[in-house]
Amino acid sequence: MTTAQPAVPDGMRADVELAQRGRSEMQFLQAMRAGLKPVQARLRERLEKGTALAEGSGDIERLRAAVDEELAEDTDLGLIGAALRWNRSVLTPRAIDAFEERSEELTAKAVPPRAEAITDRGEEAVPRYWRYEFHGTAGGWDGHEHMGFVHHELVYRYLLVPSFPGDIFGQRAAVARLAPRQDYTDICDLGCGTGQFTMKLAQTYPDARVTGVDLSLSELRYAQRRAAEAGLEWDLVRAPAEDTGLPDEGFDLVTSFILLHEIPPHAIRKVFAEALRLLRPGGDLVFSDVAPYHLRSPYQAWYDDWDAENGHEPWWRTAATLDLTEVAREAGFVDVRQEALGRESYPWVTLARKPEQERP
Amino acid sequence: MPGFAKDDAVYLTRPQHMDALFAITMELASELWVMRDRLTVIEQLLDERGGLTREDIESTQPRGEAAERLARERERFLTRVFDAASRAGEG
Numbered sequence: 013m014t015t016a017q018p019a020v021p022d023g024m025r026a027d028v029e030l031a032q033r034g035r036s037e038m039q040f041l042q043a044m045r046a047g048l049k050p051v052q053a054r055l056r057e058r059l060e061k062g063t064a065l066a067e068g069s070g071d072i073e074r075l076r077a078a079v080d081e082e083l084a085e086d087t088d089l090g091l092i093g094a095a096l097r098w099n100r101s102v103l104t105p106r107a108i109d110a111f112e113e114r115s116e117e118l119t120a121k122a123v124p125p126r127a128e129a130i131t132d133r134g135e136e137a138v139p140r141y142w143r144y145e146f147h148g149t150a151g152g153w154d155g156h157e158h159m160g161f162v163h164h165e166l167v168y169r170y171l172l173v174p175s176f177p178g179d180i181f182g183q184r185a186a187v188a189r190l191a192p193r194q195d196y197t198d199i200c201d202l203g204c205g206t207g208q209f210t211m212k213l214a215q216t217y218p219d220a221r222v223t224g225v226d227l228s229l230s231e232l233r234y235a236q237r238r239a240a241e242a243g244l245e246w247d248l249v250r251a252p253a254e255d256t257g258l259p260d261e262g263f264d265l266v267t268s269f270i271l272l273h274e275i276p277p278h279a280i281r282k283v284f285a286e287a288l289r290l291l292r293p294g295g296d297l298v299f300s301d302v303a304p305y306h307l308r309s310p311y312q313a314w315y316d317d318w319d320a321e322n323g324h325e326p327w328w329r330t331a332a333t334l335d336l337t338e339v340a341r342e343a344g345f346v347d348v349r350q351e352a353l354g355r356e357s358y359p360w361v362t363l364a365r366k367p368e369q370e371r372p
Numbered sequence: 373m374p375g376f377a378k379d380d381a382v383y384l385t386r387p388q389h390m391d392a393l394f395a396i397t398m399e400l401a402s403e404l405w406v407m408r409d410r411l412t413v414i415e416q417l418l419d420e421r422g423g424l425t426r427e428d429i430e431s432t433q434p435r436g437e438a439a440e441r442l443a444r445e446r447e448r449f450l451t452r453v454f455d456a457a458s459r460a461g462e463g
Contacts, residue, residue, distance in 0.1 A: 031430040036409035039446060040402045047450025051458045091457050094394045102402075 022181035034110025038170035069313035100148040122161035124233040133251040153228035160234025164206040188212035202253035203271030207235035254282035273331035284343035293369040303357035
């Protein structure tokens with residue numbers, strides 16, 4: 013494997029060109045991840061030869077404790093931790109610097125066509141969990157006017173697409189196709205960000221009116237730009253997914269893609285309740301998120317949990333250990349089921365339906 | 373020594389100083405890579421055109437074989453850095 017940039021990844025602009033410093037600094041960060049892989053592979057090999065992973069992935073605290081004990085004298089985990097921490101700490105600032113270095117050309121490609129059309133529920137609707145810089149996104153998701161562009165076009169292109177296994181945009185398309193009906197007319201995508209999953213929904217259900225909800229105004233602004241470039245118009249709302257302010261029963265499909273592991277369990281329960289409120293009777297819910305630990309291999313469950321703890325993901329463990337089928341049923345959904353679409357049970361999709369209205 | 377002066381000063385004694393030194397090392401490695409990349413671009417432009425401007429350097433986007441070569445060198449560089457750290461202390 014090399015770290016050469018692939019052809020333009022799915023859904024990204026072909027005409028984003030950085031100056032030499034910005035380009036090579038972003039490529040350095042990706043090469044760090046690649047350079048760590050042999051160290052990570054050797055660590056994995058040692059763990060798989062040892063006894064700690066025999067603890068299994070059913071009880072993550074016991075598994076973590078067993079691995080901690082086995083690695084007590086091992087120095088590689090500290091090295092990996094320090095490298096990933098530094099990498100994350102500079103990622104957003106480097107990407108912003110790279111943007112600023114080409115500010116004039118890139119701003120023209122980032123500005124939304126009608127920013128005033130985005131509904132903003134205001135600061136008072138913003139929950140406490142949003143204040144934490146999850147993913148270590150220095151300055152927060154609205155820390156730069158064009159953070160949506162910076163994240164989607166630079167961070168994804170240079171770091172996330174080459175570093176993570178599988179076709180991450182293909183995964184979004186596969187989840188969009190999983191919704192049980194073909195004739196949706198009103199879709200609401202919660203935690204839509206720059207519209208990566210929203211775009212797949214819009215392409216899969218071209219006749220539907222699409223609404224995107226997110227807490228980051230700059231991500232929504234770039235979502236609006238991306239939609240416009242594709243000849244689409246989405247209703248975009250800045251609000252928490254658990255309190256959208258959208259009308260009752262306005263949708264026949266409510267979705268989310270990798271939203272739930274960013275929020276605490278009480279907010280997850282509220283998101284399911286909000287989805288039920290937004291759906292018409294008989295409407296569908298499709299939420300895709302991180303795989304439950306108990307379905308991962310012991311090594312992968314251990315690494316997920318270690319990486320979440322060390323990578324600014326405070327709610328990953330709770331999301332990966334919460335039974336979402338129970339949450340869905342408690343919220344009032346029926347026909348609740350779950351499906352794994354890829355290796356190690358990721359993407360992990362929860363599907364449910366709002367009951368048909370009882371006839372008088 | 374008489375008076376008020378340390379003879380054998382040691383400052384980086386806290387465990388956090390290890391992380392600080394690591395961060396400094398990575399900053400230096402990043403900067404070294406930026407320079408290597410820049411030099412490669414300059415050499416390539418000189419080979420192709422015999423001369424260049426500053427804007428040529430900024431706007432050049434390595435593609436194809438040149439991009440692959442840079443990527444291999446980048447990965448080799450960082451693999452060596454982390455391999456050296458990982459194997460430190462081995463016989």
